Amino acid sequence: MATNQKISNGFQVNRSLLVGGVALTGIGSVLGAAGAALVCAALFNAGRSWVRSLxxxxxxxxxxxxxxxxxxxxxxxxxxxxxxxxxx
CATH class of the missing domain: 1.20.5 (Single alpha-helices involved in coiled-coils or other helix-helix interfaces)
Structure with a gap:
């Protein structure tokens, strides 16, 4: 198998699965950060409008x-x- 790389004592890592997992994790992190930014913006705007209404x-x-x-x-x-x- 050309996609497997052998690392000491017979431990084999499937590189395509590893790369796919890393890519999905990166995409998920970016989406999570974007979601957190949207939540912060919504809370900030709600707080500003609440303070203005006081x-x-x-x-x-x-x-x-x-x-x-x-x-x-x-x-x-x-x-x-x-x-x-x-x-x-």
Whole structure:
């Protein structure tokens, strides 16, 4: 058989099957990557349209949460200082 190549101790590999398997695996990988890219694009577009439909933009929500955190931190610090009488 000309398509078989003998590799040590009688182990024979059918090259045509090997090449076919490699080719199908490569094609499958390319199709899988294309499918993953399409899924990511669809999710990205859905997320963008969802953010646009919000009444308050996420940046304003983040600024409000940061302001509230700073106010709470300052209030906690002032309460601690009042309790312990620290001049710092």
């Amino acid at each position: 009444e308050t933009p996420p940046s304003a929500l983040a600024q409000r949460a940061l302001h509230e955190a700073r106010v709470a931190s300052t209030a906690g610090w002032e309460a601690w200082r009042a309790e312990h009488g620290s001049p710092n």
